[in-house]
Amino acid sequence: MxxxxxxxxxxxxxxxxxxxxxxxxxxxxxxxxxxxxxxxxxxxxxxxxxxxxxxxxxxxxxxxxxxxxxxxxxxxxxxxxxxxxxxxxxxxxxxxxxxxxxxxxxxxxxxxxxxxxxxxxxxxxxxxxxxxxxxxxxxxxxxxxxxxxxxxxxxxxxxxxxxxxxxxxxxxxxxxxxxxxxxxLRGLHVVETHHTQPRDAASTGVRDGLAYLRRHPATIALLSIKAVWAVAGGMMLLLTVFGQRVFATTPGETAARGIGVLFAARGVGAIGGALLARAVQGRDAARLKALVPWCYGIAALGYLTLANAPTLWAGALAVVWAHVFGTLLWVLSSVLLQLVVEARVRGRIFAVELALHTFVSAAAILLTGYGLDNLHIAPRTLATWLGAFFLAPAAAWAMAPRVGRGLRLRR
Incomplete structure (x- = not known):
C-alpha cells in the first residue's frame, strides 16, 4: 500500500x-x-x-x-x-x-x-x-x-x-x-485492545512489564535495536564539526553552509529510508528481523565513507547513504515490536525503548564532545570509530538466528 x-x-x-x-x-x-x-x-x-x-x-x-x-x-x-x-x-x-x-x-x-x-x-x-x-x-x-x-x-x-x-x-x-x-485526535474513533484484555491493576505495573521481558528475551533483543543505533547521536555532533572544520575552506560562510548541507543530507536519507521501508512491507516478523544486520552493516559503511570523504558533497552523499539504512532500521524496530508485543504491555515496552534510546544518544553526544575537546581526537578518527562500531551489532544479529525463532505474532 x-x-x-x-x-x-x-x-x-x-x-x-x-x-x-x-x-x-x-x-x-x-x-x-x-x-x-x-x-x-x-x-x-x-x-x-x-x-x-x-x-x-x-x-x-x-x-x-x-x-x-x-x-x-x-x-x-x-x-x-x-x-x-x-x-x-x-x-x-x-x-x-x-x-x-x-x-x-x-x-x-x-x-x-x-x-x-x-x-x-x-x-x-x-x-x-x-x-x-x-x-x-x-x-x-x-x-x-x-x-x-x-x-x-x-x-x-x-x-x-x-x-x-x-x-x-x-x-x-x-x-x-x-x-x-x-x-x-478528538475525532479519532478506535477500539483500544489493551482495554479489552482481562487484567488487574498489578498487571499494569513496572514489575509486570519487567517480568514480561524476562519471559520474552527476543523482545529484549528488539528493544536493543534503537538503543544501539542511538550511538549515532555522536555522529550528529560530528556533522557540525565536519561542516565547520573538516570541509570548511574559508571561515564563516563555508562553515554554516557545510553544516546545513550535512543536516539536510540527514533529512534526505531519512526520507529515502522511509521509502525503502515501504518497499519491504508484507514480510513476516522473521524475514523483517533478517534485514536488521544488513541495515547496521550498510549504515556503518556510510559513516566510514564520511570519515574519509574528500569533499563536502562526497560527505553529504555518505550521510544520505547511512541514514537511508538507519531510518529503515528505526522502522523495522517499531514494526517488529508492534507485531510481537501484547497490547496490554505495549505502552511500557515502547516507553522503555524511548528511554534507552534517549539515554544512549545523550551519552554518545557527551562522549563525542569530550573526545573532541578534551582528548583532542581528530573528527575523522572519531567518525571512523563510530562507523566501525556498527559493524559489531551487524555481526551479532547475523549470528543470532534463534532471535528470529523467538518472534511470534500476537493476536
Missing part, C-alpha cells in the same frame, strides 16, 4: 498522522526560537547545551513510569491531554523576557518534554489498533518520513518566522500546533 492510499483509505490513521505533522512542525519552530532566546538574553553557549540536555533527559527519566500510565488509560485521551499541556507550556515561553527569567524557560521546556514522554509511547502503542497488521510497515515508514520532512522544513521555517516576526510568534505557533493536534 502506498502512503497516499493509506491516508485516503484509513481516516483514523489520517487523524493520527495529522496530529504528528502539526505537533512536530511546532517542535522545530520551538527549538529554533528557544535557542535564539537563550543566546539573545545571555549569550551563553553553555546554556544552549544545557537546554539540549533538558530536551533529552526528562524523556529518559520519565518514560518508564509513563509507560505504566499508557497501559492503564485510554491512549487517545492521554495523547489529547499531553497535547493540551504542551500547548500551554510552550506558549508560556512568551513570558520569558530577561536573563533572570531563564529559569522559567527551563521549567516550561522540562514539563513540556515530560508531556511528550507520555504522548510518544501512547501514539506508537496505539498504532496497531488504528492500522491493520499488513499496513504497519507503511504506517511506520510514513511516520519516519514525516519526521524527516518536518526536520527539513520546520527548522528553516521556524528560523524564518523567528527572524521576520519574532520569537514570541514562533512560541505561539508552537502552542497552536498542539491545539491542532488535540483537535485532530
Amino acid at each position: 502506498t502512503f497516499t492510499a493509506l491516508l485516503l483509505d484509513n481516516p483514523q490513521f489520517r487523524r493520527v498522522w495529522i496530529a504528528q505533522v502539526v505537533s512536530q512542525l511546532g517542535d522545530w519552530f520551538n527549538a529554533v526560537a528557544v535557542y535564539a532566546l537563550l543566546l539573545d538574553l545571555t549569550g551563553s553557549a553553555t546554556l544552549v547545551a544545557a537546554m539540549m540536555v533538558v530536551q533529552l533527559l526528562p524523556l529518559a527519566l520519565v518514560s518508564p513510569m509513563a509507560g505504566v500510565v499508557v497501559d492503564r488509560m485510554s491512549r487517545r485521551t492521554l495523547m489529547i491531554g499531553a497535547d493540551l499541556a504542551r500547548a500551554v507550556l510552550f506558549a508560556g515561553l512568551v513570558f520569558v523576557r530577561s536573563a533572570d527569567q531563564i529559569w522559567l524557560a527551563f521549567v516550561l521546556v522540562t514539563l513540556g518534554v515530560i508531556a511528550t514522554a507520555f504522548f510518544e509511547p501512547a501514539r506508537t502503542a496505539m498504532l496497531p489498533d488504528v492500522v491493520p497488521r499488513e499496513h504497519l510497515m507503511t504506517a511506520n515508514a510514513l511516520s519516519a518520513a514525516t519526521w524527516a520532512v518536518m526536520l527539513t522544513i520546520g527548522a528553516s521555517v521556524g528560523g524564518a518566522v523567528t527572524v521576520l516576526v519574532g520569537r514570541d510568534a514562533a512560541f505561539v505557533c508552537n502552542g497552536l500546533s498542539f491545539l491542532a493536534s488535540a483537535a485532530a
Whole structure:
C-alpha cells in the first residue's frame, strides 16, 4: 500500500498522522526560537547545551513510569491531554523576557518534554489498533518520513518566522500546533485492545512489564535495536564539526553552509529510508528481523565513507547513504515490536525503548564532545570509530538466528 492510499483509505490513521505533522512542525519552530532566546538574553553557549540536555533527559527519566500510565488509560485521551499541556507550556515561553527569567524557560521546556514522554509511547502503542497488521510497515515508514520532512522544513521555517516576526510568534505557533493536534485526535474513533484484555491493576505495573521481558528475551533483543543505533547521536555532533572544520575552506560562510548541507543530507536519507521501508512491507516478523544486520552493516559503511570523504558533497552523499539504512532500521524496530508485543504491555515496552534510546544518544553526544575537546581526537578518527562500531551489532544479529525463532505474532 502506498502512503497516499493509506491516508485516503484509513481516516483514523489520517487523524493520527495529522496530529504528528502539526505537533512536530511546532517542535522545530520551538527549538529554533528557544535557542535564539537563550543566546539573545545571555549569550551563553553553555546554556544552549544545557537546554539540549533538558530536551533529552526528562524523556529518559520519565518514560518508564509513563509507560505504566499508557497501559492503564485510554491512549487517545492521554495523547489529547499531553497535547493540551504542551500547548500551554510552550506558549508560556512568551513570558520569558530577561536573563533572570531563564529559569522559567527551563521549567516550561522540562514539563513540556515530560508531556511528550507520555504522548510518544501512547501514539506508537496505539498504532496497531488504528492500522491493520499488513499496513504497519507503511504506517511506520510514513511516520519516519514525516519526521524527516518536518526536520527539513520546520527548522528553516521556524528560523524564518523567528527572524521576520519574532520569537514570541514562533512560541505561539508552537502552542497552536498542539491545539491542532488535540483537535485532530478528538475525532479519532478506535477500539483500544489493551482495554479489552482481562487484567488487574498489578498487571499494569513496572514489575509486570519487567517480568514480561524476562519471559520474552527476543523482545529484549528488539528493544536493543534503537538503543544501539542511538550511538549515532555522536555522529550528529560530528556533522557540525565536519561542516565547520573538516570541509570548511574559508571561515564563516563555508562553515554554516557545510553544516546545513550535512543536516539536510540527514533529512534526505531519512526520507529515502522511509521509502525503502515501504518497499519491504508484507514480510513476516522473521524475514523483517533478517534485514536488521544488513541495515547496521550498510549504515556503518556510510559513516566510514564520511570519515574519509574528500569533499563536502562526497560527505553529504555518505550521510544520505547511512541514514537511508538507519531510518529503515528505526522502522523495522517499531514494526517488529508492534507485531510481537501484547497490547496490554505495549505502552511500557515502547516507553522503555524511548528511554534507552534517549539515554544512549545523550551519552554518545557527551562522549563525542569530550573526545573532541578534551582528548583532542581528530573528527575523522572519531567518525571512523563510530562507523566501525556498527559493524559489531551487524555481526551479532547475523549470528543470532534463534532471535528470529523467538518472534511470534500476537493476536
